[in-house]
Amino acid sequence: MHSFKNPLIIALDVDNVEEALKLAEKIGPYAGGFKVGMQLYYSAGQEVLLRLREKELPVFVDLKLHDIPNTVAGATRALTRQGAAILNVHAAGGKAMMRAAVEAARDETEKAGTVRPLVVAVTVLTSFDQESFKQEMGHSGTIQDRVVAWALMAREAGLDGVVASPLEIAAIRKACGPDFTIITPGIRPAGTAINDQKRTLTPGEALKQGADYLVVGRPVTAAHDQLEAVKAILTEIHSM
Numbered sequence: 001m002h003s004f005k006n007p008l009i010i011a012l013d014v015d016n017v018e019e020a021l022k023l024a025e026k027i028g029p030y031a032g033g034f035k036v037g038m039q040l041y042y043s044a045g046q047e048v049l050l051r052l053r054e055k056e057l058p059v060f061v062d063l064k065l066h067d068i069p070n071t072v073a074g075a076t077r078a079l080t081r082q083g084a085a086i087l088n089v090h091a092a093g094g095k096a097m098m099r100a101a102v103e104a105a106r107d108e109t110e111k112a113g114t115v116r117p118l119v120v121a122v123t124v125l126t127s128f129d130q131e132s133f134k135q136e137m138g139h140s141g142t143i144q145d146r147v148v149a150w151a152l153m154a155r156e157a158g159l160d161g162v163v164a165s166p167l168e169i170a171a172i173r174k175a176c177g178p179d180f181t182i183i184t185p186g187i188r189p190a191g192t193a194i195n196d197q198k199r200t201l202t203p204g205e206a207l208k209q210g211a212d213y214l215v216v217g218r219p220v221t222a223a224h225d226q227l228e229a230v231k232a233i234l235t236e237i238h239s240m
């Protein structure tokens with residue numbers, strides 16, 4: 001297991017390596033780890049992962065893989081070689097796809113003698129509310145029921161955990177047990193902008209619900225004082 005020094009993962013949602021490294025330099029001594037998502041990876045490629053390695057903090061590579069099993073396995077192998085500490089696939093890709101991802105990560109790390117990344121499944125994006133989930137996705141049940149069903153499927157496929165909103169943490173924990181990793185975006189410290197997120201809680205509330213890791217982007221990246229924003233979240237976390 002790659003070691004995160006605290007549960008706070010900062011989403012480096014910026015456009016280039018220089019900006020990412022500048023932010024990483026500033027908040028690195030405080031953050032538990034970084035997240036590299038589509039915006040940064042599609043702009044900067046694997047170079048950003050190699051450069052972030054120098055900061056010696058684990059990196060969650062959030063590319064939400066979703067394709068046929070063989071293609072997802074190949075992409076998983078590449079991200080594993082590039083040093084991802086956590087990587088993710090969409091649960092909607094199905095059990096065979098999820099199994100292919102975790103087996104590819106295991107095989108790649110066994111060959112290299114390195115630590116296997118956690119492979120987790122994205123459930124229902126935090127930008128959906130119940131209404132849009134029903135109208136646009138055609139699901140008649142609740143978001144929570146779908147998230148729990150996908151979490152159970154991910155566990156059966158051998159995945160290590162899920163990405164879900166903080167509102168579903170307790171239900172996932174109950175269904176999947178204490179060792180199943182729960183990573184939650186949709187984190188909004190009190191008084192910060194909600195933006196496009198629909199299912200949110202504060203850092204303290206999410207931890208109280210049982211989250212393992214909190215993913216925070218704009219409340220830090222868009223803050224007037226990014227370092228102060230990180231420190232305030234850590235103070236809230238440590239007061240729990």
Ligand SMILES: O=c1ccn([C@@H]2O[C@H](COP(=O)(O)O)[C@@H](O)[C@H]2O)c(=O)[nH]1
Binds near residue numbers: 186217
């Ligand atoms: O359901 C999901 C899955 C992933 N994300 C990612 O987390 C961060 C959240 O950023 P904020 O700026 O704090 O909203 C972002 O990189 C998303 O791609 C998510 O929000 N919801």
